[in-house]
Amino acid sequence: MPQHPAATSAGAPPAAALPRSVPTRLRVPAIGVDAQVVAMGLNPDGTAGEPPLSRPDLVSWFSDGAAPGQIGVSAFYGHVDSRRSGPAVFYRVAQLTPGAAVQVSRRDGRTATFEIYAVERYAKTDFPTDRVYAHTGRSEIRLITCGGTFDPAKGSYRDNIVAFGSLVTPRP
């Protein structure tokens, strides 16, 4: 599990959690992301639902998980590329560095701000589900997209990129 800065004694205490409210928009200024968020559940095979390739500008939020700002993991998915757009909404997620801010607007008017603390790449054949979605006891975010090389035989990328972040500021 990527080391969370708050796990060390020098880390600041986690921000207070927010009540549940559906996210509506996600911004990552460091990589120029300003996207509409749609709520999605699980696919029939148990994987997270993601926006269609025909809408490479959308970000999906796993609606059975925590809402952004709630205690738990709030997971967001976006395409890295598509034939329709070329580079898609999460094309530059792999370029994020610790300290980058992620702002999520919610239906209740509040904005939850997260700070990225790690960016990891995992082979899809060995995707660490528990590591990515494990309940940490605090409010956290995951930005998930594809990465690595493309496998034409399977029609998909070989890896996933996961950016880990923790809540720093809920704004009323």
Next chain:
Amino acid sequence: MNRIVMATLAGVAAGALATGTALATTPPPSPTGTSTPTTSQTVTVAPTATPPTTTPPTMTPPITQPPTTPAVKAKITVTPQLVTTRGAWITITVVAPNGTDKAVVESRALGRHELKGRTELTVRTFTDLAPGVYPVSLYLNGTGPDAETSLRAVFPKPIGPAKTGDGATQPESGRAAVGLGLIAAGGLATAAALRRRSDHA
């Protein structure tokens, strides 16, 4: 002669009788070993004391307190105790020693509900429930809680990787390799055709 014999016999008999009587009334030797010399004297024996006749005591049943029933304790249960969807229906059952007219059930998972005399009610969890363990408390008269149980909310997590991209931006993608291969094949075919033409020429 006969009279003498008869008299002698009578005397012996009397003596034997007297001796037997004396022996019968002689107390047994004491346990200490001293034996009471047996004598042929007549011993006056006090009349045997008859054991006093007593009426058996009347068996009055003891006065006991009636068996006490253990006090009924307040209790609350929820069914199911685990929910995996938001807005799930659960049934709450309570036991209250003095009734549930003023009883209230309360939880962060499902809010506050008055029982109003009921011992069972069915409610839904909140639709914005976060995963976790939630106490469900029973209040009988405003103070307490008088009984408590818990409800666990666990929601499914995604499994496996996400499929987020179709390789459109990959320069090393298979499409490029196939394209290059076709170009190479085309080049070879063109070169072969030109060579045949020059051979025939």
